[in-house]
Amino acid sequence: MSIKVAVVGVGNIGSIHAQIYADNKKSDLVAVCDIDREKADRKAGQYGCRAFYSVKEMLASGIKLDGASVATKGEENGGDHYQPTMELLRAAIPVLGEKPISNQLSEAREMVALAKEKKVPYAIDLNHRFTPAAAVARKWLDEGRLGTPHMVNMRMWINNPAETSPWFHLRALHPHSFDVLRYFCGDVESVACFCNKGEGRTIWSNAQILLKFTNGMIGNLAGSYDATGPSGSFGLEHVDVSGSEGRFLLEEACQALTYYPRRSMEIETYRYIGGMLHFQETFKSRIDTWIDQLSDGVADDKVLGSGREGLLAQEIIEAAILSWEERRIVSISEVQ
Numbered sequence: 001m002s003i004k005v006a007v008v009g010v011g012n013i014g015s016i017h018a019q020i021y022a023d024n025k026k027s028d029l030v031a032v033c034d035i036d037r038e039k040a041d042r043k044a045g046q047y048g049c050r051a052f053y054s055v056k057e058m059l060a061s062g063i064k065l066d067g068a069s070v071a072t073k074g075e076e077n078g079g080d081h082y083q084p085t086m087e088l089l090r091a092a093i094p095v096l097g098e099k100p101i102s103n104q105l106s107e108a109r110e111m112v113a114l115a116k117e118k119k120v121p122y123a124i125d126l127n128h129r130f131t132p133a134a135a136v137a138r139k140w141l142d143e144g145r146l147g148t149p150h151m152v153n154m155r156m157w158i159n160n161p162a163e164t165s166p167w168f169h170l171r172a173l174h175p176h177s178f179d180v181l182r183y184f185c186g187d188v189e190s191v192a193c194f195c196n197k198g199e200g201r202t203i204w205s206n207a208q209i210l211l212k213f214t215n216g217m218i219g220n221l222a223g224s225y226d227a228t229g230p231s232g233s234f235g236l237e238h239v240d241v242s243g244s245e246g247r248f249l250l251e252e253a254c255q256a257l258t259y260y261p262r263r264s265m266e267i268e269t270y271r272y273i274g275g276m277l278h279f280q281e282t283f284k285s286r287i288d289t290w291i292d293q294l295s296d297g298v299a300d301d302k303v304l305g306s307g308r309e310g311l312l313a314q315e316i317i318e319a320a321i322l323s324w325e326e327r328r329i330v331s332i333s334e335v336q
């Protein structure tokens with residue numbers, strides 16, 4: 001039997017969620033909800049499901065839901081997620097929220113705490129690591145192909161000319177980067193952040209963030225809203241992890257994975273692992289995983305890409321901001 005789901009916020013990204021739920025045989029898109037009535041009505045017409053104009057109204061209707069995506073936006077792309085997420089979690093409905101979990105740590109903590117208290121699955125669309133290539137790289141690490149992991153270098157950059165808050169670039173883009181970094185290297189212990197403002201900009205649109213991980217690894221993230229060709233094309237993401245026996249390079253989250261042994265020239269390159277061709281497909285792989293987990297009755301503490309992980313990524317961002325504001329190395333524990 002398929003699970004019944006709703007999408008709250010059917011703008012650009014919510015529409016992607018809706019299509020994926022509609023396409024997946026294990027899920028039945030039964031409702032869309034948007035404060036913009038025209039958008040809600042249009043999507044409901046497209047999918048033959050019910051339209052609601054607030055979460056309160058949707059819950060009061062008595063509609064049965066096994067899960068919901070929250071793809072609202074707001075300040076720094078995360079300011080609007082709190083209210084609908086809290087309403088859904090209070091009603092014990094599992095939530096897949098968009099990133100950033102929130103632009104405010106206090107709100108992120110409340111959502112994670114409520115989900116835990118109610119034992120309700122709560123996940124974040126940390127789609128960049130839900131790729132077959134990332135899974136292979138993770139397996140190489142687990143099998144010891146890299147030996148003892150030493151260092152990581154990551155680049156995540158797009159062209160985003162939007163000028164909102166000074167920290168828009170860090171808070172809106174790098175939940176992905178820090179989640180990918182945590183996926184491969186574990187928890188971060190401390191950060192040192194350097195920023196500048198791209199030509200003609202008022203926000204900190206370029207950042208270099210040095211990282212020390214709790215397992216002893218060191219690394220850096222180069223992040224930018226002033227880079228590459230059109231957003232969504234090539235050049236988005238690059239992760240390079242090195243260890244005592246070798247290193248891997250993962251390009252564009254899913255497009256190419258290369259293993260470089262430390263002491264030989266037998267380089268292995270794999271392209272389009274698992275048939276995934278483009279970053280855009282990561283939405284489907286991530287949301288399909290969420291659907292699988294919900295269908296299997298996942299326990300709240302076993303959810304992949306959980307709300308807690310979304311919060312941990314956001315804490316690294318806040319530590320980086322503090323580091324640049326105070327021009328010093330900041331321990332993650334200072335913002336926890």
Ligand SMILES: NC(=O)c1ccc[n+]([C@@H]2O[C@H](COP(=O)([O-])OP(=O)(O)OC[C@H]3O[C@@H](n4cnc5c(N)ncnc54)[C@H](O)[C@@H]3O)[C@@H](O)[C@H]2O)c1
Pocket residue numbers: 008009010011012013014033034035036039053054055071072073077078080083084098099100125126127172
């Ligand atoms: N995972 C990714 O790779 C990725 C990529 C881009 C954007 N995003 C995230 O997706 C989210 C949405 O971005 P977007 O570009 O689709 O925004 P958008 O503005 O196109 O859509 C947001 C929608 O939410 C609706 N909304 C706002 N408050 C609401 C509420 N309380 N109840 C119901 N509907 C409400 C708005 O009317 C709007 O239709 C953002 O958090 C953004 O950071 C994620």
